[in-house]
Amino acid sequence: MVLSDKQLQILETAEKLFASKGFDGTSVRDIAEEAGVNLAMISYYFGSKLKLMEAIFEKRSMNVRERVDHLLQNSALEPMDKMYLLVDEYISRVMEKQQFFKIMLCEQVVNKNPVIIKLINELKFKNAESITRLIKDGQKRGAFKKNIDVVFMMSTMIGTITQVMISQDYYREFHNLQSLSDEQFDTHIKKKLGTYIKTIFKEILSYEG
Template identity: 40%
Template sequence: MEEYSEKQLAILKVAERLFADQGFHGTSVRDIAQEADVNIAMISYYFGSKDKLLETIFRYRMEASRKFINELLENNTLEPLEKINSLIDRFINKMLGEQYFQCIMSREQLNSQASPVRDLIWELKGEMLGLMQPIVTQAQEAGIFYKDVDVEMLMTTLFGTIHQVIPAQHILKKSAPATVTNDDEFREYVKTRVSTHLKKLFKAILTHEF
C-alpha cells in the first residue's frame, strides 16, 4: 500500500470534501490550495494535476478495501457466510464513514461530462466483484451456498442499499428509538440496522434459509 505524508493526506481530504460539495468541474486547484493552506505548486509537485489528484483519492480509499478482501479470501478459519458477513460490515463502516467519497462516486457516475475517473470507478467495482466471486464459488462447490446465485446482483444490492441509506439518514432518524440521543449513537444504530438487514437478505439468497 502506498504511503502518504501528513501534508499529502491533508490535501487529499480537503480535495475530497470540495469535490463532494462543489463537483470535480466546479472545484479549482486554487480552491484546494486555499482550503488546505498550501501553494498550488505543492499540489502539482505531489499529484501532477487535478485529474491525478482525484485518481489518487480513489486509489487511496480503495487500497485498504482491496487489502482487506484479499486477507479475507486467504483466511481459512472463517466459514463462507462469516466471510460474507465480514464483507458486509466492512463496506457499511467504510461507506458510512467516508460520505464525502461516496458523494463523489455517485456524482461522477451520473455526471454527463467527461470524467477522468469514470473508467476507474467501474474498474474498481469490477475488481471488488472479482474478489467476492471466489468466496461464493468455493462455497457453492462445497455445497454450502445455493448454486443459482447472481453475484453481480448481490454486490449491486450491497452497494446500492448503503448508497441509499446515506442520503436517507434524516428519515431513519424519525424511527430511531428514544434511547438514541446523539449523533454517535445514531451512526451506530444505522450501521447495526443496515448490517442486520443485509446479513438476513444475503443468508436467504445464498443458503435459501428464509
C-alpha cells in the same frame, strides 16, 4: 500505494472539496489553499486534478482488495461469516467516508465527465472481482450456491446503503429517533443495515436461505 502524510492530507482535502463542490467546481488552487500547501506540491505529487481523483479511487479500491486477501487467508472463519464481516465493514466505510460515496453518487447522476465515470466503473469492477474471489472460495467449500450474480448482489448492497445514507434525516423522523444522539443514531443505523443486508445475502448465497 504507499502515501506520505502530506499526500494523504492533500487527498483527504480534495475528497472533501469534490464532495461539497463537485469535481468541475473545485480547482487545484482550492485544494492547495484548503490543505495548506502550494500548487507546486500538488503538481509534484499528483500531476493534475484528474490524477488526484484517480489516486482517491485507487486508495478506496485497495482497501477492499487488502481486506478480502486477509479474509481468504483466515481458515478459522466460515465463508458466510467472512461475507458478514465484509458487509459490516462496508457499511462502516460508507458511513465514515460519506464524502467519497457522495462523489460517486453525484458524478453518476450528473454523468458529464466520462473519465470520472470510467474511474467509477473500474472501482466497481475491482471490488466485484474481489468479492467474486470470496464467493468462489465459499463455493469450493460447498457453502455457497453456484451461478451467483455478483453485480446484482453488490448493487443491492451498495444501493441500499447509499439510499439510507442520503435519507438519514427522513429515516430518523419516520421512526421517531430524534431523541438519539448522532453517535447513537449511527450505531442504530449500522446495526439495522447490517441485519437487513446479511438477511438478503444469506438468501442469495446460502443453501439455507
